[in-house]
Amino acid sequence: MDRVSHGARRDGSRTGPADGGATSRARGRGARGDRASGDRYRPGTRRATGEPLRASWRPRQDADEPATGDESGTAGTDGDTPPRRRSKLRRLLSTYGWRVYAVPVLLVITALVVVDTTRTDPELGASGDSGSSGTSSTLSSGEAAGVPEQPAEQVDLNIPTAKLPEGGDYTRKGRGTWHVVPGTGRKAGDGGELYTYTVEVEDGIDPASYLGDDGFAQAVEGILSDPRSWTGTGEVSLQRVDASHPDPDFRVSLTTPDTAHRPDICGNSIPFEASCYRRDVDGENRVVINLARWVRGALAFSGDMIGYRQYAINHEVGHALGNGHEGCAQDGALAPVMMQQTFGVANDYVARLNNTPGGDQGTVPADGKVCKPNAWPNPQAR
The missing domain is CATH 1.20.5 (Single alpha-helices involved in coiled-coils or other helix-helix interfaces)
Incomplete structure (x- = not known):
């Protein structure tokens, strides 16, 4: 039994056991309770039996991490050691x-x-021009099916019908400039929009390889005046003009292979000789007829040089009139003149060539169809 001490009141009377004991016990419990309450929730102490779960107000920190406090970083610690200031x-x-x-x-x-x-590409210049001519292409189409703005490495293609046939000699490299063959012609065709054209030959070509300027000009004019050509559609009319006409709609230009392979003309991305159509930003629309093909033709035409030359002029002029490439629509039928017959009349071969970088991809399906060579847009005309 606990001993109870008796104390004196202010009036001199002594306290009784009940009074003094209750006060002392209460005062003792209060002191012990304060210490127990503080110790009970001090980090690292064991929770007293029966106390509810309660998180510490100050979570434990890693040993290597300085104490943190308010936003100033100067909060105190439990000891006398001053807090470390955060960097x-x-x-x-x-x-x-x-x-x-x-x-x-x-x-x-x-x-x-x-x-x-x-940044400006140093090879193209500020205006994006390419090649040594100082012009750039806004439309680049033809049998070459796309002209790269920069010289591209040739793609190795196994297309046996696209090879240049054996034949006569021709000038490999000219001067890169053209002269207009003198002479004008009558209007061919009765309907549609009138297109004017000049006939031109690159300077530096040996005339013996193409029967001279007049021979080439007469061949071009005769082909484009034929009703089986584009005038037979009734949608266009054509007329040859000379150098006195300052702004023809297009120029039919006989061109050496080296000049045709320039990146600003037909390009050199495929290993075959090709003709093309070129429209420049300065307004010159040029039908480029490759001299090597004019002299030797194409394997698909089996030595028919007249038929191939008719095809080459009609195909490239077709581009100048706004027509795109086509494939063989019916097995065994005449090929459309806008099919790339210089490389063959089989869709599989033409599709393989068009699917190369810079090619006219997706134009011709590789569906196994094979057509017969055809030189005219309107072969049924008389």
């Missing part, structure tokens, strides 16, 4: 987290993009 970098990371790293990275990326979009 500026730690406070910055604590406040902004991953944004500290993200913002500088985004600034660098933005600067690189701005520099890249404003």
Whole structure:
């Protein structure tokens, strides 16, 4: 049994056991309770039996991490040791987290993009021109099926019908300039829009290989005046003009292979001689007839030089009139004149060539169809 001490009241009377004991016990419980309450929730102490679960107001920290407090970083600790002040970098990371790293990275990326979009390609120049002629193409079509703006490495293609046949000699390289063959012609065709054209020959070609300027000009004019040509559709009329006409709609130009292979003319992305049509930003629309093909023709025409020359003129002039490439529509039928017959009359071969970089991809399906050579847009005309 606990001993109870008796004390005196202010009026001199002594306290009884009930009164003094209750007060002392209450005072004792209060003191012990305060210490127990503080110790009970101190980090690392064991919870007293029957007490409810309760999280510490100050979570435990790793030993190597300084104590943290308010935003100033000067909160006190349980002992007398002054708190360690956080570095500026730690406070910055604590406040902004991953944004500290993200913002500088985004600034660098933005600067690189701005520099890249404003940079000028030294090979193309500020205006994007390509080649040595100082002109650039807005439309590039023809049997070559696309002209790269920069010289491209040739694609190795196994297309036996696309090879240049054996035959006569021709000038490999001219001067890269053309002269207009003198002479004008009558209007051919009665309907549609009138298109004018000049006949031109590259300077530096040996006349013996193409029967001279007049022979070439007469062949071109005769082909385009034939009702089986484009005038037979009733949609266009054609007329040959000479150098006195300052602005013809297109120029039919006999061109050496080396000049035709220039990146600003027909390009050199395929290993076969080809003709093409070229429209330049300065307004000159040029039908380029490759001299090697004019002299030797194409394997698909089996030595029919007249038929091949008719085809070559009609095909490239067809581009000048706004027509695109076509494939063989019916097995065994005449090939459309806008099929690339210089390389063959089988869709599989033409599709393989068109699917090369810079080619007219997707125009001709590789469906196994094979047509017969045809030189005219309107072969049924008389």
